[in-house]
Amino acid sequence: MKIRITVIAFLSCWSLMAQRPWQQIHVDVVYLSSDDLEGRETAARGEKLAAEYISSRMKAIGLEPKGNSKYYQSFDFASNPHEKSVKDKKGTNVIGFLNRNADKTIIIGAHYDHLGFGATGSLAANDHSIHNGADDNASGISSLLWLAEQLSTQKKLGVNVLFIAFSGEELGLIGSKAYCENPVIPAEKVLAMINMDMVGRLKAEKSFAISGTGTAIEWNQLLEKVKPEGFSFTLSESGVGPSDHTSFYLKSIPVLHFFTGVHTDYHKPSDDSPLVNYEGIYQISGIIYKLVLQLSAEPMLSFQKTKDENKEQAAAFKVTLGVMPDYSYSGNGMRVDAVLDDRPAKKAGLLGGDVIVKVGDMDIKDIYAYMKALSNYKKGDKTKVTVDRKGEQLTYEVEF
Numbered sequence: 001m002k003i004r005i006t007v008i009a010f011l012s013c014w015s016l017m018a019q020r021p022w023q024q025i026h027v028d029v030v031y032l033s034s035d036d037l038e039g040r041e042t043a044a045r046g047e048k049l050a051a052e053y054i055s056s057r058m059k060a061i062g063l064e065p066k067g068n069s070k071y072y073q074s075f076d077f078a079s080n081p082h083e084k085s086v087k088d089k090k091g092t093n094v095i096g097f098l099n100r101n102a103d104k105t106i107i108i109g110a111h112y113d114h115l116g117f118g119a120t121g122s123l124a125a126n127d128h129s130i131h132n133g134a135d136d137n138a139s140g141i142s143s144l145l146w147l148a149e150q151l152s153t154q155k156k157l158g159v160n161v162l163f164i165a166f167s168g169e170e171l172g173l174i175g176s177k178a179y180c181e182n183p184v185i186p187a188e189k190v191l192a193m194i195n196m197d198m199v200g201r202l203k204a205e206k207s208f209a210i211s212g213t214g215t216a217i218e219w220n221q222l223l224e225k226v227k228p229e230g231f232s233f234t235l236s237e238s239g240v241g242p243s244d245h246t247s248f249y250l251k252s253i254p255v256l257h258f259f260t261g262v263h264t265d266y267h268k269p270s271d272d273s274p275l276v277n278y279e280g281i282y283q284i285s286g287i288i289y290k291l292v293l294q295l296s297a298e299p300m301l302s303f304q305k306t307k308d309e310n311k312e313q314a315a316a317f318k319v320t321l322g323v324m325p326d327y328s329y330s331g332n333g334m335r336v337d338a339v340l341d342d343r344p345a346k347k348a349g350l351l352g353g354d355v356i357v358k359v360g361d362m363d364i365k366d367i368y369a370y371m372k373a374l375s376n377y378k379k380g381d382k383t384k385v386t387v388d389r390k391g392e393q394l395t396y397e398v399e400f
Helices: 002-019 023-032 035-040 045-061 134-152 174-181 219-226 245-249 278-296 309-316 344-348 367-374
Strands: 072-077 089-098 105-111 160-166 190-196 207-211 232-236 255-259 323-325 334-339 355-359 382-389 392-399
Touching: 023 035, 023 045, 023 134, 023 278, 035 045, 045 089, 045 134, 045 160, 072 174, 089 134, 089 174, 105 134, 105 174, 105 278, 134 160, 134 190, 134 278, 160 174, 174 245, 190 245, 190 278, 219 232, 219 278, 245 255, 255 278, 334 344, 334 367, 344 392, 355 367
Parallel strands: 105 160, 105 190, 190 255, 207 232
Antiparallel strands: 072 089, 089 160, 207 255, 323 334, 334 355, 355 382, 382 392
């Protein structure tokens, strides 16, 4: 009897799992972030396996191949960044096309490469375990494939959609740059580019970041139309950032980048599939789906250049607290997502979840005020940092 009950319970559980609308998202993330793919390093065996999987999914969905070899668009790059003229390795973008015979096309992109065994870009010191990159960026690829499935059956869609899985993002956006230098759709026929990079850690408060909102006059109004009740968006205007949308913005194409935030597993072997919020990916993908349908009714977007916030901040920085900001936080202050070991914040006593509300004499309203405050200090300086910790204001002395 006990065995029978256990079997029935298992079958019931599996039935519920199968009915979940994000089940295929789950399957895609688990495979792409499995050890078998060895961290999907560009030009390595794992990248090729991932490209085969993505192209097979695109084919099953019914997307037209749009690469220079079926679904594949190859590009050459230099393995040694100091000898860029010697392009001794080959990476692969995967491109599928949903053809509606329209005059305009929306590009939906996400990168599928990651850090392999962590030799370059890892934040896990001396740990050369497989860096599976479940959030970064199997999550974005799973969203891309879900959108391809849903949009391929949407009869009201009045635009073409080009789906691009980029490689080489972790090496400096080289896959998206290669596409933009050799586009299969002319830039003047592209309505917008939407990028999903790290959308797998949506928090319970349902707040996440969208950048690039200043690249078209219409973005804010369109996003307000598709925002579900209970969700909040943390908006940033800049079209320049550390992901593939930047390559398209530099070609004067309106862009948006969807992002649920950095976390303690970022660029570490611990970024694994059990930590991913699959329902969250599904919810964000649903928002993007509605946005694409809204865009379908737009004649064109009004592209505009934005202030390069990232460049200005990088130039101003002489010191760091050693915290990972929570980019999805939209309240007053700058919330800390994680505190890095052996850095000033850790030594002073700051914790993940603290909201920094004051640095020295400067009130911190948001992440930009926080970055501006840091620009006033140099190595060896001391100051006081005030945080809100669960409603209590605490002040710590920090030495940079």
